[in-house]
Amino acid sequence: MKSRITTAAIGAVAIAALAGCSSAGGGAPAGEEGAFEPSDVRMTVPFSAGGGSDASGRAIASGLEAATGTTITVENREGGSGAVGYSHLFAQEGNGSQLLAAETTLLSLPLTTDVDYDHTSFTPIMKLGDDYTLVVVPADSPFQTCTDVVDAAGGEGVVAAVSGAISLDEIVFTLIEQDQGVEFDRVPFESGSEVIAGLLGGTVQVGSLNPGEVLGQLESGDLRALCSLSEERYEYEQIADVPTAIEEGIDVSFAQWRGFIAPGGISDEARQYWIDAAEQYVASEEYTTYIEENLMQPNAVYGDEFVEYLAQNSADLEAALAP
CATH class of the missing domain: 3.40.190.10 (Periplasmic binding protein-like II)
Incomplete structure (x- = not known):
């Protein structure tokens, strides 16, 4: 049985972004007192361009743009088997305008590698669906x-x-x-x-x-x-x-989930803003097209349900990878 994997320590990779104010359309709760209004929104993809994570991140960003009217810039921050990208988001504590296209690596990295975070360090927004290999x-x-x-x-x-x-x-x-x-x-x-x-x-x-x-x-x-x-x-x-x-005769099946998360410590308003936008995306033809073109299973969950899913999936993964 294989031992757990270690990787080189990931250096500091991020500078905390300042949250500004800008208008947001497409059903966003702009204009209300205390409402969250995103500014300079970034979607981090923790792998290089051209793979499934990149396709997922760009599809989600496009869907959220259509739902909110807010421009979302996609940034590939590859390295360390995803650790560079997740470390960048970890450094954005409290910034509701930073997002990350997440998948099973969010759970496997903390189980197998010396990183400073686990899935509870972030704010889960939506699981897009499941992707077998x-x-x-x-x-x-x-x-x-x-x-x-x-x-x-x-x-x-x-x-x-x-x-x-x-x-x-x-x-x-x-x-x-x-x-x-x-x-x-x-x-x-x-x-x-x-x-x-x-x-x-x-x-x-x-x-x-x-x-x-x-x-x-x-x-x-x-x-x-x-x-x-x-x-x-x-x-x-x-x-x-x-x-x-x-x-x-090979008794193995394991799905990779795909979705997106925000940094830890964001406001309740920011969390709900992105959950609402995610629900609008899933109700769109764009979501259906992405799922069907990528041959995925459309098992979307949001917010608290996503939190519960991650906890159970992490436990299952830890059992599977235990030495």
Whole structure:
């Protein structure tokens, strides 16, 4: 069983932003006494451009802009498997105009890495939905099933790509190792797009990617999906024929959630402002399009429900990663 992962300490990365005043439209509670009015809103993506987290952050920012009339600037702050971006938000205590496109790394980083925060250090706003992964290989790979991959990992070895040293990819490969009694050789990348490049370039043999990240390469035939790490097969037509790992005797399924958070210590008005905006986004065609184009499950929750979800998901993740 693998030991917990450590990374180099992340240096100070942020300067606290000053909250100013500007008008906000689209149903925002502007004009009321004590109402929150965002200024210079930033959406941090803690990974590089081109991957699933980047797509999620930009979709959320666009949806919130439409709901509020407020401009939201997306900033990629990659590094440390997401720790640089989360550290930046942690330094923005009390600033309701700072947001971050969050996913399972919010929970796995504090469990496996020496950072100064955990999920309770932030203000959860919305879980957008759930995103399982596919085990994929290059088109000319000798592997035809996930069972083939496991057998090779127990023999001559398999080089697996992970987008972040403690990402969802790391988690699912660890769970496969625990379930099957094998071990993968890992090569970490900073995003799903880099994993795809590594697969196509022959740097790695197998990868775990969200369907939305890799659908283009699957449709072009450059990559093949061997199995999905989900409880049931996808209903989306493009990948409905891909078997689950469970069907192949590998008892592993784990979803990555996606959503967004704000810094800790923001006002109740700021928290409610973003929850209201998130609810408007989820009711829009833009949200439905994002979910369907990225082959996700639309399980949105907000505020207190999101807090409860994170607590339970963190406990489940800690149990899964325990040495």
